[in-house]
Amino acid sequence: MILKRTSIAIAVAVLFLALVAGLKYAESSELIGPDIAKRTTQVIVGLMLAAHANLMPKDIGRWRTSALAAARSQSALRVGGWSMTLAGLAYAGFWAFAPLAFADVASIVVVASAMVITMGYGGWTLFTCRI
Amino acid sequence: MTAVFKALADPTRRQVLQLLRSGPKSAGELADHFPVSKPTMSAHFAVLREAGLVDSDKQGKTLMYRLKMSVLEEALMEFSGLLGLDLSQRAEKTSRSATLRKASTK
Numbered sequence: 255m256i257l258k259r260t261s262i263a264i265a266v267a268v269l270f271l272a273l274v275a276g277l278k279y280a281e282s283s284e285l286i287g288p289d290i291a292k293r294t295t296q297v298i299v300g301l302m303l304a305a306h307a308n309l310m311p312k313d314i315g316r317w318r319t320s321a322l323a324a325a326r327s328q329s330a331l332r333v334g335g336w337s338m339t340l341a342g343l344a345y346a347g348f349w350a351f352a353p354l355a356f357a358d359v360a361s362i363v364v365v366a367s368a369m370v371i372t373m374g375y376g377g378w379t380l381f382t383c384r385i
Numbered sequence: 386m387t388a389v390f391k392a393l394a395d396p397t398r399r400q401v402l403q404l405l406r407s408g409p410k411s412a413g414e415l416a417d418h419f420p421v422s423k424p425t426m427s428a429h430f431a432v433l434r435e436a437g438l439v440d441s442d443k444q445g446k447t448l449m450y451r452l453k454m455s456v457l458e459e460a461l462m463e464f465s466g467l468l469g470l471d472l473s474q475r476a477e478k479t480s481r482s483a484t485l486r487k488a489s490t491k
Binding site: 309 | 454
């Protein structure tokens, strides 16, 4: 299982690097403009984030003995999964359609906010479980 | 994906998934919410387990269930519930076209 997941992750990384190299080549050969190369790369980054976060709630791990801990860990994974998936889609959307200067700032803000929500909620659930 | 569509097509199974959102529950606790027989509930649980939407564990004499849904699967469940879509028809159509594709390649 771990080997399969690692192989898939490596294959996706190689594909991503090959695509970026291809875009760089196309840009240097003046086949596409510099904006297109940057936008395409960032859209793929956003979609990869969304795809990865989509599976976050499925990665539930071992069964816990405490029902409260199990419920809290499940809800933390769901909140994290939803916020990071939506952030990834918004990131891709900004880079696909918004003006470059706006996309530059908005994409970072949206992902940073999702990270704050994920970690904040995760920290809160951990804290309330230990009380 | 066909198994997921099939699992989400039934309102009882969707309701089971919604109940599991608040945390893991025993098979008995879940069955108490529905006016159906135990074998029917077991069949629903089996479909959900096969689709990979729930995870089960035997704790002593109690069979516990917990949610194991991706964001996309949860969104699909919400949409099918909201729009009242019959995903079973789509699932059947997909499996039928897959069978036809297999037959034509032979």
